[in-house]
Amino acid sequence: xxxxxxxxxxxxxxxxxxxxxxxxxxxxxxxxxxxxxxxxxxxxxxxxxxxxxxxxxxxxxxxxxxxxxxxxxxxxxxxxxxxxxxxxxxxxxxxxxxxxxxxxxxxxxxxxxxxxxxxxxxxxxxxxxxxxxxxxxxxxxxxxxxxxxxxxxxxxxxxxxxxxxxxxxxxxxxxxxxxxxxxxxxxxxxxxxxxxxxxxxxxxxxxxxxxxxxxxxxxxxxxxxxxxxxxxx
Amino acid sequence: xxxxxxxxxxxxxxxxxxxxxxxxxxxxxxxxxxxxxxxxxxxxxxxxxxxxxxxxxxxxxxxxxxxxxxxxxxxxxxxxxxxxxxxxxxxxxxxxxxxxxxxxxxxxxxxxxxxxxxxxxxxxxxxxxxxxxxxxxxxxxxxxxxxxxxxxxxxxxxxxxxxxxxxxxxxxxxxxxxxxxxxxxxxxxxxxxxxxxxxxxxxxxxxxxx
Numbered sequence: 001x002x003x004x005x006x007x008x009x010x011x012x013x014x015x016x017x018x019x020x021x022x023x024x025x026x027x028x029x030x031x032x033x034x035x036x037x038x039x040x041x042x043x044x045x046x047x048x049x050x051x052x053x054x055x056x057x058x059x060x061x062x063x064x065x066x067x068x069x070x071x072x073x074x075x076x077x078x079x080x081x082x083x084x085x086x087x088x089x090x091x092x093x094x095x096x097x098x099x100x101x102x103x104x105x106x107x108x109x110x111x112x113x114x115x116x117x118x119x120x121x122x123x124x125x126x127x128x129x130x131x132x133x134x135x136x137x138x139x140x141x142x143x144x145x146x147x148x149x150x151x152x153x154x155x156x157x158x159x160x161x162x163x164x165x166x167x168x169x170x171x172x173x174x175x176x177x178x179x180x181x182x183x184x185x186x187x188x189x190x191x192x193x194x195x196x197x198x199x200x201x202x203x204x205x206x207x208x209x210x211x212x213x214x215x216x217x218x219x220x221x222x223x224x225x226x227x228x229x230x231x232x233x
Numbered sequence: 234x235x236x237x238x239x240x241x242x243x244x245x246x247x248x249x250x251x252x253x254x255x256x257x258x259x260x261x262x263x264x265x266x267x268x269x270x271x272x273x274x275x276x277x278x279x280x281x282x283x284x285x286x287x288x289x290x291x292x293x294x295x296x297x298x299x300x301x302x303x304x305x306x307x308x309x310x311x312x313x314x315x316x317x318x319x320x321x322x323x324x325x326x327x328x329x330x331x332x333x334x335x336x337x338x339x340x341x342x343x344x345x346x347x348x349x350x351x352x353x354x355x356x357x358x359x360x361x362x363x364x365x366x367x368x369x370x371x372x373x374x375x376x377x378x379x380x381x382x383x384x385x386x387x388x389x390x391x392x393x394x395x396x397x398x399x400x401x402x403x404x405x406x407x408x409x410x411x412x413x414x415x416x417x418x419x420x421x422x423x424x425x426x427x428x429x430x431x432x433x434x435x436x437x438x439x440x441x442x443x
Binding site for chain 1: 291317319320321322339352356359360379380381382384391395396
């Protein structure tokens with residue numbers, strides 16, 4: 001998607017700069033993204049607007065092309081790395097400017113599994129969509145999830161697994177939550193390469209999310225439903 | 234002579250001989266042919282799907298189904314030489330539906346080592362990255378290039394940072410492969426562990442159908 005000619009980002013009007021950021025995210029150009037974020041801040045863009053319109057907008061295109069088999073893991077990682085650069089600048093500013101908080105999520109890879117690329121992408125996109133994300137990292141036993149949801153009181157619990165051997169552990173976590181009578185206090189989203197919708201249903205999750213973009217949309221839908229239910233009571 | 238690039242990208246055509254067809258992953262072709270030769274299993278024919286399907290596990294089930302349907306008229310029995318291989322149980326369900334048997338276990342690392350032994354060590358070894366003979370030989374095609382490390386070596390620690398060791402599960406005793414496996418571990422920044430497995434449960438399972 002990149003052009004060969006040198007582009008001076010600061011010379012571009014806002015709409016073209018945002019388009020250029022989409023291209024630069026697609027190409028995984030972290031320094032260019034950081035520069036563009038600074039330029040937009042200098043033009044008095046709200047941090048939240050930069051995040052949603054430029055960064056999340058660009059990553060959504062990356063996500064679609066990954067889903068459609070046009071981009072592969074390395075390209076997505078480079079794009080994520082570039083977005084991370086932009087997020088690093090925006091994060092403290094978002095807190096200062098009181099960006100809207102859509103909800104809170106605890107997320108982690110299950111016990112016996114060290115794969116975190118997908119989980120990290122989901123976490124980043126959820127943050128981009130205005131969720132507060134508590135990332136438990138990899139290899140989480142049921143106790144770690146329970147402790148985190150007790151301390152953090154999230155709206156959503158996200159679990160990830162990449163292995164056929166570790167994905168059944170998600171059911172252990174959900175069953176434990178059922179036993180403790182807390183299952184229905186949380187929306188549970190699951191994801192990972194070997195999972196599918198049937199598996200998500202079979203273990204009692206609320207939804208299986210095939211990629212980060214779907215995770216964000218699903219999370220937003222569940223949050224809207226929760227708000228509607230609260231409003232109805 | 235089998236060509237690894239062909240096995241990776243195209244697979245292997247059946248010869249049409251014998252009442253039993255082994256429908257295997259291209260990554261197993263050398264081992265299956267060796268077992269046929271050693272045991273005199275001439276009544277077993279072999280066809281392989283491209284080994285590169287392993288890079289897209291969601292495509293394996295459909296490819297196996299297609300191959301079973303294509304070949305089932307010509308053979309009395311088809312034995313699918315795939316384990317779950319990242320299909321999340323979908324391949325097992327499909328094989329059951331098609332009425333064909335498949336290998337036990339989650340993947341080739343487990344059946345080469347022995348499904349039971351692999352399972353018993355997993356709590357201590359879940360930070361291991363495994364290579365077999367085929368994967369050592371095809372390391373660049375299956376690991377280095379698909380992960381983009383040829384163009385972006387800086388991604389290495391994002392992808393492999395949580396692993397601690399590379400376990401080379403050797404099916405044959407080949408000093409050249411040992412050297413190459415050590416080099417693969419170095420390139421990934423992982424500790425090197427050598428483990429001779431031979432053909433493990435693959436031989437036992439093939440024998441049960443022979």
